[in-house]
Amino acid sequence: MARGEGIISGRAAGAFSAPAAALIVLFLAFPALWVIVIGFTDLTLTSVSAPSFVGLGNFSRIFHDHFFWNALKVSTGFVIGSGVIGQAGLGLLLAMMLHGEKGAVKGAIQAAAVAAWILPEVVVAYCWAAFLDADAGLLNRAITALGLPAVPWLQSHALLSIIVFNTWRGTAFSLLLFSAAIASLPPSYLETAEVLGAPAYNKFKDIILPLIRGTLLTDLILITLWTFNVFTPFLLTRGGPSFATEILPVYIYRNAFLGTFKLGFGSAAATVMLLINLGLGAFYIAAGRKR
Amino acid sequence: MKAAAIVKYALMALFLLFFIMPLCWLAVTPFSTRPSMAVALPGLTLNNFSWAWSAGARGNLLPFVSSAILSAGCMMLVVAAGSLGAYGLARSGFRGKEAALYGLVLLSSIVTGVAAMVPIYGLMLKLRLVDTYLGVVLVMAAGYLPTAVFILKDFMDGVPRSYEEAALVDGSSAWQVFRNVAFPLARPGIAVIALLAFINAWSNFLIPFILFTSHAADHYPLSVAIFRFQDEMGILKIGTIASYSLAYALPVIGVYFWISRRYGFGFFGGIKG
Numbered sequence: 001m002a003r004g005e006g007i008i009s010g011r012a013a014g015a016f017s018a019p020a021a022a023l024i025v026l027f028l029a030f031p032a033l034w035v036i037v038i039g040f041t042d043l044t045l046t047s048v049s050a051p052s053f054v055g056l057g058n059f060s061r062i063f064h065d066h067f068f069w070n071a072l073k074v075s076t077g078f079v080i081g082s083g084v085i086g087q088a089g090l091g092l093l094l095a096m097m098l099h100g101e102k103g104a105v106k107g108a109i110q111a112a113a114v115a116a117w118i119l120p121e122v123v124v125a126y127c128w129a130a131f132l133d134a135d136a137g138l139l140n141r142a143i144t145a146l147g148l149p150a151v152p153w154l155q156s157h158a159l160l161s162i163i164v165f166n167t168w169r170g171t172a173f174s175l176l177l178f179s180a181a182i183a184s185l186p187p188s189y190l191e192t193a194e195v196l197g198a199p200a201y202n203k204f205k206d207i208i209l210p211l212i213r214g215t216l217l218t219d220l221i222l223i224t225l226w227t228f229n230v231f232t233p234f235l236l237t238r239g240g241p242s243f244a245t246e247i248l249p250v251y252i253y254r255n256a257f258l259g260t261f262k263l264g265f266g267s268a269a270a271t272v273m274l275l276i277n278l279g280l281g282a283f284y285i286a287a288g289r290k291r
Numbered sequence: 292m293k294a295a296a297i298v299k300y301a302l303m304a305l306f307l308l309f310f311i312m313p314l315c316w317l318a319v320t321p322f323s324t325r326p327s328m329a330v331a332l333p334g335l336t337l338n339n340f341s342w343a344w345s346a347g348a349r350g351n352l353l354p355f356v357s358s359a360i361l362s363a364g365c366m367m368l369v370v371a372a373g374s375l376g377a378y379g380l381a382r383s384g385f386r387g388k389e390a391a392l393y394g395l396v397l398l399s400s401i402v403t404g405v406a407a408m409v410p411i412y413g414l415m416l417k418l419r420l421v422d423t424y425l426g427v428v429l430v431m432a433a434g435y436l437p438t439a440v441f442i443l444k445d446f447m448d449g450v451p452r453s454y455e456e457a458a459l460v461d462g463s464s465a466w467q468v469f470r471n472v473a474f475p476l477a478r479p480g481i482a483v484i485a486l487l488a489f490i491n492a493w494s495n496f497l498i499p500f501i502l503f504t505s506h507a508a509d510h511y512p513l514s515v516a517i518f519r520f521q522d523e524m525g526i527l528k529i530g531t532i533a534s535y536s537l538a539y540a541l542p543v544i545g546v547y548f549w550i551s552r553r554y555g556f557g558f559f560g561g562i563k564g
Contacts, residue, residue, distance in 0.1 A: 006384030007452055012465040016379030019372040020436050024395065027433035031410035032402045038410060090306075097303060105303055112310035118547050120494040122514045123317065123536045129328070130316040136329035138312055168313060200295075222400070229404040231497050235518060249405035256409045257501065267409045277401045 032274065039268035045261030058268035068269065070243055071251035075228060078163060078247050083227030086167030088219055091174025096204065098175075099182045110175065117172035125235035128165050129154075154237060158244040162233040169232065174219050181215040182208065214288075221284040225277060248273055321537045326530030339530035340538070353509055354516035357424075358493055358539075361512050364428035365492035369439045370485050374477065376436070377443035378469050382455070392444065395437035402434075408501050415502055422507035427499050431492045439484050446480025447473065483550060490543045513539040 006013065039058055043051035062068050094113075098106045116124065131138050134152035144150050153161045185208065193203045209216075231249045239246035239254065246254070252273065256266025315330045324334035342351040380388050411430055412421070420426030450473065458468045474481070496514040503510050511519065517539060520532050 006382060007456060007459065008379070008382045008465045008468075010383060010385070013379040013383030013385065016465075016469070017376045020376030020440060023368070023372055023429065023433040024399075024436055027411070027414070027430050028399060028402055028407075028437075031407040031414060032398070034410040034413070035407055038413065043413075094306060097299060105300075105307070109303065109307050109310065112307060112314070114547065114551070115314060115544070116310055118543055119540050120514060120543060121496050122517050123540045124313075126517075126532060126536055127313045127317050130320070130330075131313040133328035136327055138315060138330045141329065142312075168310065171310075225397070225401055229401055229406065231405050235496070252405055253408070257412075263409050263413065270406045270409055273406045274401070277406065281397065 035267045035270050035274065038264055039271040041264045041267075043264040043267070045263060051264060054264070058265050059272070061265065062269055062272065067243065067246070067251060071246050071248045074159060074244070074246055075248040077159060078166070078233070078245075079224055079227045081160075081163035082166035082170070083223045084220065086163060087170045087227070088174050088216075088223050090167060091171045091219070092178050092216070094171070094175050095178035095182055096208065098179065110172075110179075113172040113175055116168050117170060121232045121235060124165075124169060125232065128161075128168075128236055132161055155241055158237055158241055162237060162245050162247075165236060166227065166230065166233065170223070170226070174223060177215060177219050178212065181212045185211055217284060217288050221281065224280055224284075228277065228280070229273075317533065317537060317540070320529065320533035323530070323533075326533055328529065339534040342531060342534070343538075354511055354513045354535075355538075357510050357516075358512040358514070360424050361427055361431070361499065362489045362492040364424060365431045365435065366485050366489040368428060368432040369435055369488035370481060372432070373436055373439035373443055373484060373488075374474060374481055375469070377440045377447050378473055378477075380440065381444045381447035382452070382473075392437070392441050396441050399434055399437040404497065408497065411498075412501055421502055422504055422510065424510065427502050428492075430498050430502065431495055432488075434498070435488055435491050439488060442487075443477070443480055443484055446477050449480075450476045483554075486546045486550070490546050494543060 008016075038051075040053055040055060041051040042054045042057070094109065098109060119127075130136075132140075132153040134140065134150065134155065137153075139153065140150040151157065189207050189211075190203065193207055198206075229249060230247075231253070233245055233247060234250045234253065237245040239250040248269070252266050252269045255262050255269060316328075319330050319332050320326045321339050322335050322337070323332050323339070324336045325331060326339060342348065345351070380392070415421045415426045415430070418426070420429070454476065455468045455472050458472050459465075463471070493512075494514065495512075496518065499512050499515050500518070503515060513535070517532065517535050520528065520535070
């Protein structure tokens with residue numbers, strides 16, 4: 001029987017898929033749509049009366065809230081720094097450096113990167129709080145041992161701290177993805193370049209890059225979306241000091257769940273975030289079509 | 292050429308340090324006689340784990356029980372609904388199923404996060420499931436299902452259809468074929484998904500953080516409980532934080548170690564999400 005042709009009836013397939021579909025629709029798809037509706041109301045947890053429709057009120061307040069623009073700015077730096085340059089960039093660089101390497105070095109780097117990636121977020125947040133600690137942290141101990149002055153990283157370089165932290169946290173995914181892509185390239189291409197004595201940069205630009213462009217695009221889509229939507233930095237800095245690390249997810253959390261529980265306002269902010277997500281996805285898909 | 296090789300290995304050593312250094316604290320502090328933010332091991336002790344056997348051990352172990360309940364519940368729901376759904380998709384003639392699955396996985400990686408936390412909280416409020424295990428299990432399971440179905444469908448595609456076709460010709464119903472033929476054959480893949488669903492729920496912070504209010508502090512899983520330590524404990528309790536963290540992380544490390552032994556690191560590319 002040909003692949004792709006069904007061996008069970010459409011009705012049976014539907015019945016098999018029903019429980020999963022019901023769960024996904026109710027707890028995944030429905031919230032994504034409902035958030036838009038709530039965004040047009042003044043719903044709070046403490047409001048006694050039923051929420052009323054406030055039109056674009058929440059959105060207008062968001063766009064006049066300088067904390068929103070701050071969060072958008074912080075998020076942009078965070079995504080470009082830790083997602084595009086950090087995770088995708090470092091992942092690609094490491095994948096190329098490790099290509100053809102054997103044994104201990106490759107295994108150790110991969111294992112350490114994967115460990116950083118899989119450990120629960122609460123645990124890695126504590127690890128980094130200790131690592132970056134101004135007085136006793138390992139990083140400052142290492143720096144002062146080299147004769148340089150200690151730096152209160154989480155206080156004076158908070159955004160840089162969460163960018164480096166998130167690069168460390170997520171590079172494994174890009175590293176594994178690019179390693180697989182490079183390993184699947186025809187070896188003769190790279191060998192020929194080697195024999196011809198092509199410099200590493202040309203080898204990368206003229207041989208590897210064109211061949212892994214699809215993988216690169218997939219990686220960038222996923223990394224950008226994940227980084228934009230990640231909540232983990234909150235565990236390390238709680239958005240501070242003085243909003244320096246308040247990425248958009250933390251801004252939404254703060255408005256919707258702290259203080260007066262402005263669920264309507266928070267939902268409007270979440271709607272803006274979903275729209276940005278859609279925009280990013282559409283942008284990358286369009287870029288993929290073009291090539 | 293030689294200089295280039297030296298630069299390359301120096302860089303690799305630097306990156307290795309970059310990935311390992313932040314983890315040193317977790318490896319050392321739980322066993323340190325003087326736990327602090329520093330990486331220091333003046334002497335070895337197991338005293339930092341005394342919460343596990345001291346007088347109040349029952350309460351101290353409660354977060355482990357909560358995490359186990361949530362993770363096991365999530366695992367069972369994902370395996371049941373996920374294997375059925377994956378089988379339905381793998382064996383149906385529905386066109387566009389690949390694209391639909393990709394879309395779902397992408398959706399799930401965006402929506403379960405922060406963007407949907409308000410409506411998820413609102414929905415749970417309406418269903419009276421705030422502060423209940425069931426509510427958290429339902430949301431976490433739904434969030435992981437697209438990924439689970441995606442991977443399981445791959446496994447099911449790799450299971451030869453001839454056994455099922457023979458059973459169908461023999462007069463078995465589609466359900467019987469699934470239960471007696473397809474499910475047992477796909478068991479290796481299902482075991483992987485079960486473990487991943489378990490540790491995915493085990494590691495989840497945001498969903499229980501939002502859906503368990505302080506009225507249900509005894510329901511806090513490890514992720515939330517360990518996070519809250521920061522507020523409750525002074526500097527002297529760093530040993531407790533570190534030892535809880537290590538005990539909490541061990542199952543996750545174990546599962547990934549097992550999977551990487553069996554399938555290699557490359558396998559992780561598609562699964563964590």
